[in-house]
Amino acid sequence: MSEIIPVPTVAELVAKGESPEVLFWVGCAGSFDERAQKITKAMVKILHHIGIRYAILGNEESCTGDPAKRAGNEFLFQMQAMNNIAILNGYGITKIITTCPHCFNTLKNEYPDLGGNYEVIHHSQYLQQLIDSGQLKFEGGEYKGKKITYHDSCYLGRANGVYEAPRKVLEKLDAELIELKRCRSNGLCCGAGGAQIFKESEKGTTEIHHERAGEAIASGAGIIAANCPFCMTMLRDGVKHHNRESDVEVLDLAELVANANDL
């Protein structure tokens, strides 16, 4: 996945007198975190593959303010939100796709109060739509028959009630989906949310991500499917903690779909 794909920015499209059908909101992790960049690139490949007119904001994008809001810094959150909204509204953006459930939640649920009204969809929902509409046709490919388990992120699951879309996408892979004991609305957090990932955790008997990765490893699956770049970091750390990085892989839904399609 190292070849360079030209990724258009909204500014470039606008300069050509065009506008994007959808905006791909990359998010901070997707932009800066090395592992999450791979998720971003996988998503870009899918967008190219289906041939939709999309664009990113590039350097005009800024943190949605989610970690500030969850940590109680409402000022900083609203500063970020209003600046982002000014840019989004300035470009007349109406539809946003994002690979991060935190960005998804904030853009969808918290920006409207500040004047930002968009149709926001998480990439798991988008992938399901593409599959349902036949725009994305594929066989299981390399994942056929493999044991895959799925980790519900808190901000896609409980926070927004999206449980089925990611599972529908996984079903398409023809893999053997193993549900964790704590799944769907009962899913266990990876430990990253609420700005926890940016600080040491409080004193306890164990780490949340060790607990969750342990549960996923015990399921016997070789692949843990995630839908969030922060869960990705936590689960990979957890798998490493249990010394299982050689046989247990954590992959995002976008990566699974891109790989299955040989993109």
Next chain:
Amino acid sequence: MHWIAQLIFLAVLGTASYFFYRNVSRIRRNILLGRDEDRSDQKSLRWKTMLRVAFGQSKMAARPIPFILHFVVYAGFLLINIEVLEIIIDGIFGTHRVLSFMGPLYDIAIGFFEILAIGVLIACALFLARRFIARIPRFHKAEMKGWPTRDATIILVSEIVLMTALLLMNGADQALQQIGNNHYIAAGYFPVSGLFSDAMLHGCSENTLILIERSCWWFHILGILLFLNFLPYSKHFHIILAFPNTYYSNLNPKGRFTNISSVTNEVKMMLGLPDADTNAPPPESFGAKDVQDLTWKNLMDAYTCTECGRCTSVCPANLTGKALSPRKIMMDTRDRLEEVGNLLDKKQEITPDKNLHSYISKEELWACTTCNACAEACPVNIDPLNIIVQMRQYLVMEKSEAPNELNMMFSNVENNGAPWQFPASDRDAWTR
């Protein structure tokens, strides 16, 4: 003689009702100490939520054994109260089994209540066993030491005693009916007490039977009135508040955190946006320092909490040994609110040296991942996370007391537009 009993009954009933009214008014006053929040929209969805979650106990079903046991006790509570209505009428007018004119319907009802009563008795015994023999972990967390555990025990034992009194009363009544005592008209069907009423008939004289029947009758009704006045001091107040509390549930997606509109105006002024209201008074304070800064719904949540610990048993922080327990957040909020209420009753000043943060530590507040597992698990739709976030807002915006790493994250977001220290101009570096 009868009129003396009637008079005593009326006096007791009046006193109990008066104290209950006073307690309920006190709790209402306390809840209204909270900030305003509009939850008057979407009425039909609110009714549906209440019917499903409170009346239908839908969220209890996640754990089948306590669901069934609790359902029996709950149904018993709702239905046996019909019999209490009869007891009250009999007590006031000196009648006996006044509703028996309904004939077969009455017999069926009494029979049904008896079965419920034995069900409640068994369920409460099993609840005690779960707590103290099986020692289900969620009932033995730190915050359950002392009063909370005593509270639960008192309630379970009183239910058992009350149900026993009811059944003994019926047994004696039936024996008296068989003897042909004039006052004890033949009425009712007694599938449970019928099992031992013969033994009572043979073992006791008519006067002893009357004594048993009367004492159990008085014991039962006095017990219920006492119970009524115990409720406002107990987690058992949930049997009343569960209904309004679920009616006023948060109907938004759980991930949507409340927007602080006073901040919105400040930020608009800072950014020089045209629609900023430059005449608006600056907000007095941010976040929750004490219970009065929380919303009335947060405070109603606190009084509704059943202390069941379902929230704590799924909290990732608590599961991994951190100090945070969402149940404790609710119990502390209630305790502090009671304290503030008592100060107000005594017309004493609420001194600044003590507030909600004296009960809930920073260590607890910063351990939360905002995962919403607590709110999802709560059988009466309580939202502990909402309180945690408002208390964080106070720590951050009023006290600047966020953990250092979070302050670093804040300044990164502010300066680089990302929580890490990367230059904003590298945001699109992955495309190159």
